[in-house]
Amino acid sequence: MQKLYTDPLTKGMLLLEDWTNKIATSKYNPFYYHGALPQFFLWVLFLTGLLLFAYYIPTIDNAYASEKLINAWTSVDYITNTIPFGAVFRGMHRYAGDAMVLTIVLHVLRVWFTDRYRQYRIVQWLSGVVLLLMVLFIGQTGYYLVWDDRSLILTRMTVSAFDALPLIGGPLKTWFLNGEEITNLTLSNFLFIHIGLSFGLLFGLWIHYVRMQRPVITPPPAINYILVAILLMVVAWMPIASGNMAQLTQQPTSFEIDWFFLWPYWMMANMPLGAYWLVLIVGTVLLCLIPYTAKTPPVEAAEVVLNKCTGCSLCSKDCPYNAIEMVPAPAGSRFKLLATVKEFRCSGCGVCVGACAFDAIDLPNLLDTDVTSQIKALVQN
Amino acid sequence: MADSKQKVVTLICERSCDLDASLDATGHLKEVSEVSVVKFPCSGMIQPLMIEAAMKSGATGVIVTGCQIGDCYFREGNRMIRERLIGDRPPGLKKTVDRKRVIALWLSRPQTGRFISEAKSFVAQLAQLPAPAPALAPATAPAAAKPAAASAKTAEAKKPEKKSESTPESGGANGEGK
Amino acid sequence: MKPITIILVGIAVLTCLGCTFFMPWAELGLPTTAQDFPGPLKGLVTSLGLGGLFESVRQQVVNGILKVEHDPNFNFYVYSFFMGIAMIAAAIGICVVGREDAEEKTVLPSK
Numbered sequence: 001m002q003k004l005y006t007d008p009l010t011k012g013m014l015l016l017e018d019w020t021n022k023i024a025t026s027k028y029n030p031f032y033y034h035g036a037l038p039q040f041f042l043w044v045l046f047l048t049g050l051l052l053f054a055y056y057i058p059t060i061d062n063a064y065a066s067e068k069l070i071n072a073w074t075s076v077d078y079i080t081n082t083i084p085f086g087a088v089f090r091g092m093h094r095y096a097g098d099a100m101v102l103t104i105v106l107h108v109l110r111v112w113f114t115d116r117y118r119q120y121r122i123v124q125w126l127s128g129v130v131l132l133l134m135v136l137f138i139g140q141t142g143y144y145l146v147w148d149d150r151s152l153i154l155t156r157m158t159v160s161a162f163d164a165l166p167l168i169g170g171p172l173k174t175w176f177l178n179g180e181e182i183t184n185l186t187l188s189n190f191l192f193i194h195i196g197l198s199f200g201l202l203f204g205l206w207i208h209y210v211r212m213q214r215p216v217i218t219p220p221p222a223i224n225y226i227l228v229a230i231l232l233m234v235v236a237w238m239p240i241a242s243g244n245m246a247q248l249t250q251q252p253t254s255f256e257i258d259w260f261f262l263w264p265y266w267m268m269a270n271m272p273l274g275a276y277w278l279v280l281i282v283g284t285v286l287l288c289l290i291p292y293t294a295k296t297p298p299v300e301a302a303e304v305v306l307n308k309c310t311g312c313s314l315c316s317k318d319c320p321y322n323a324i325e326m327v328p329a330p331a332g333s334r335f336k337l338l339a340t341v342k343e344f345r346c347s348g349c350g351v352c353v354g355a356c357a358f359d360a361i362d363l364p365n366l367l368d369t370d371v372t373s374q375i376k377a378l379v380q381n
Numbered sequence: 382m383a384d385s386k387q388k389v390v391t392l393i394c395e396r397s398c399d400l401d402a403s404l405d406a407t408g409h410l411k412e413v414s415e416v417s418v419v420k421f422p423c424s425g426m427i428q429p430l431m432i433e434a435a436m437k438s439g440a441t442g443v444i445v446t447g448c449q450i451g452d453c454y455f456r457e458g459n460r461m462i463r464e465r466l467i468g469d470r471p472p473g474l475k476k477t478v479d480r481k482r483v484i485a486l487w488l489s490r491p492q493t494g495r496f497i498s499e500a501k502s503f504v505a506q507l508a509q510l511p512a513p514a515p516a517l518a519p520a521t522a523p524a525a526a527k528p529a530a531a532s533a534k535t536a537e538a539k540k541p542e543k544k545s546e547s548t549p550e551s552g553g554a555n556g557e558g559k
Numbered sequence: 560m561k562p563i564t565i566i567l568v569g570i571a572v573l574t575c576l577g578c579t580f581f582m583p584w585a586e587l588g589l590p591t592t593a594q595d596f597p598g599p600l601k602g603l604v605t606s607l608g609l610g611g612l613f614e615s616v617r618q619q620v621v622n623g624i625l626k627v628e629h630d631p632n633f634n635f636y637v638y639s640f641f642m643g644i645a646m647i648a649a650a651i652g653i654c655v656v657g658r659e660d661a662e663e664k665t666v667l668p669s670k
């Protein structure tokens with residue numbers, strides 16, 4: 001039998017989780033909710049974002065500065081300084097985004113280090129990479145929306161980064177600015193991208209989850225309280241503030257970097273734009289290739305014994321990877337349904353074998369009859 | 382040491398606590414020779430039928446072992462077998478199976494020590510129970526007849542005085558041999 | 560329940576209640592003298608002599624821990640700070656009780 005868990009990273013991860021169990025027990029071990037943590041922060045982002053959206057005005061207009069000026073920056077200022085607790089909600093929205101990135105990274109490290117990232121999990125991994133890119137881009141558009149100095153530099157840097165791309169660069173720039181230069185329409189486009197892609201995440205997550213039965217997407221309430229509490233305390237401890245209102249006539253040069261979302265701009269500032277795109281693209285491709293690097297034997301999928309299956313569908317309910325489909329039984333069968341294994345989804349875990357009371361499904365490399373005789377042999381001599 | 386009449390079968394997930402170094406050549410625990418071990422790719426593969434088969438062929442107890450709840454490598458296997466054992470998910474254990482003779486442990490990879498101490502105390506605890514009717518008799522013959530299981534309830538309470546937890550630290554002891 | 564559980568839950572409940580007590584106070588703008596409190600509370604603050612307590616909490620949280628004395632929204636930040644502590648205390652209380660039914664060993668219910 002192949003040796004399990006020999007990798008030092010895997011061992012280290014298991015030790016860390018064991019240690020966490022000693023304090024928190026398996027019921028509250030955050031590692032066991034690795035995927036649910038970013039999902040929870042996504043809900044926090046939706047709720048706090050709804051409040052911000054109610055008051056946000058996506059324009060850059062500052063022609064009427066003398067009269068009661070209304071634009072993106074002033075609406076954010078209004079949310080922060082006039083609406084009771086507006087500053088707190090804004091802060092939670094900002095830090096929940098950071099927390100989402102952080103927990104996604106934890107999630108990725110865990111599925112990677114505990115060897116849960118390849119073969120039948122490939123759809124989860126690849127859709128995960130897309131989700132990560134989407135989350136990063138959504139976060140960046142969030143920074144444009146504030147429309148302070150930093151938003152202006154980021155917008156201009158993004159435009160020059162697009163300009164550096166051959167062929168698609170021009171169209172991308174026009175799409176991004178919603179025209180050829182920064183106008184009121186640009187900000188409505190930013191708002192649309194920000195919110196539209198956020199809802200797009202739900203579609204991405206559907207693909208992420210479609211191969212899993214009952215994905216664990218909600219941590220227990222006590223963990224949720226702690227997550228929200230941490231957000232509240234960070235908001236109080238490091239209040240956020242906008243910079244000065246962006247002025248199209250000015251050329252701000254330096255800005256504070258949020259290392260969760262804005263690191264690509266640090267790269268842009270420190271390397272040629274061509275190299276920047278190369279690093280991003282190669283990095284993404286490498287991330288997608290990680291699951292193919294492991295040398296592991298192919299999974300031997302479970303097999304249904306056609307003449308034994310009664311169509312009770314217990315196996316298909318219990319299969320953790322949604323790999324068993326109940327199809328109409330062939331004509332002449334006594335039963336209505338027949339279990340069929342989708343081989344490319346099957347993990348070879350054998351949960352279906354445990355679910356079947358009729359011995360009608362088997363792992364080809366470990367027949368349950370063999371197991372039973374092994375048990376008998378051990379008992380009887 | 383093999384004078385203890387207990388024969389305990391462990392049905393364990395190969396990813397749960399690491400027993401490789403604790404087994405002798407015949408698949409018995411070095412430290413608790415009454416306990417033999419059968420590995421599965423996932424505890425979710427364990428069929429209640431297998432537990433019944435073990436009991437019928439003479440096992441006096443069964444230990445089901447999976448990873449910590451929440452940490453199944455295949456996501457849900459240990460939850461499945463747990464629910465099957467306590468009767469919340471079909472298929473369950475037959476009524477005739479003596480519930481006192483089955484326990485389940487949910488242990489992570491590094492918790493080998495915990496497994497061994499639980500195994501010891503389970504063996505000791507089994508020794509306190511009245512012997513099951515069909516358990517010892519057919520131990521040498523292949524699986525007992527089905528109706529025999531029904532009489533398991535009317536156990537003739539014999540030798541409840543026996544203590545068997547005195548398992549000597551194995552100095553290369555070969556368990557029960559063949 | 561183990562004694563340690565009861566002690567921890569006790570601490571959690573007290574912390575949680577204590578912090579919820581300071582939350583509405585933060586919303587009022589962290590007043591420290593009786594006349595800054597709204598009507599009926601004025602008398603209460605004087606008769607219980609709470610002024611000093613409020614003064615020192617304000618000092619420690621606003622100037623000490625959070626350093627938000629110059630922020631116009633400082634009272635909301637103090638509110639969310641206390642709410643954060645209250646929620647963490649509540650969560651710890653729940654976990655301490657809830658962890659008792661995490662199981663490493665399942666004994667089957669007899670049929």
Ligand code: HEM
Nearest residue numbers: 035036038039111116117124125128129131132215216217
């Ligand atoms: C928006 C961000 C993400 C969310 C909310 C999320 C959420 C989840 C959830 C809830 C699960 C199910 C866990 C379970 O029930 O066992 C899961 C599984 C998984 N995720 Fe993610 N995920 C995200 C991003 C990613 C990324 C970036 C990657 C990798 C590049 C990734 C890779 C995986 C893999 C491989 C699994 C399968 C694990 C298994 O089968 O046990 N995810 N994810």
Ligand code: SF4
Nearest residue numbers: 309310312313315356
């Ligand atoms: S559990 Fe067994 S009998 Fe029921 S549908 Fe699946 S394979 Fe067929």
Ligand code: SF4
Nearest residue numbers: 319346347349350352
């Ligand atoms: S072995 Fe069975 S339960 Fe496991 S993934 Fe394959 S079909 Fe599903």
